[in-house]
Amino acid sequence: MHLTHELELFPGNKVTQMLFKEVKNAAELRQCAVEGKINGALINPTMLVNPFQVLVAANKAVNSQNNGKMKTRSLYSEIIFNLSPTNNISEAFKRFGCSDGDDSVLVVLIHNEDESQLLADLTARVSGRQVPVEEVSSLTDHAKVKKLYKVTQEEEKSGTLLDAVVCRMAAKDVM
Secondary structure, eight states: OOEEEEOTTSTTOEEEEEEEESOSOHHHHHHHHHTTOSOSEEEOGGGOSOHHHHHHHHHHHHHHHHTTOOSSSSHHHHHHHHHSSSSOHHHHHHHHBOOTTOSEEEEEEEESSOOHHHHHHHHHHOOSEEEOGGGGGGTOOHHHHHHHHTOOHHHHHHSOHHHHHHHHHHHTTTO
């Protein structure tokens, strides 16, 4: 149900993603995250094309943390910020963060070892149905994603939407 990857550039750091549908307590979850009671990023999956997009954002966040160059206050807020094509932090939270009325949420954790207890605790907090993370693409609002990332028709002919999105995420810091 969940998807865990070890970050190749940062051995020992793992990224776990869990997708929930039919979430009834998004407002409560968001408030807990704001108060620091949830150790994870709560992401609106309608703005995600593929779980790989989250891995790119998490990798950039861990890199920024290790280099002391984070633009936000926490590793998890840095993941949300890195999903955005702009450098506006509040805009990133508005577009990619979990909102009170959301009925689906992607939870992202970064951990060092087998954190089965942490996963179990987080799963227990969410009042919703956990589904395979690969289903995130079925929730994507393609029109919103294309508009936000300014993806042109020419780009879509030569590559995928995921390619365009990840390219913009990766190049954000250099432009």
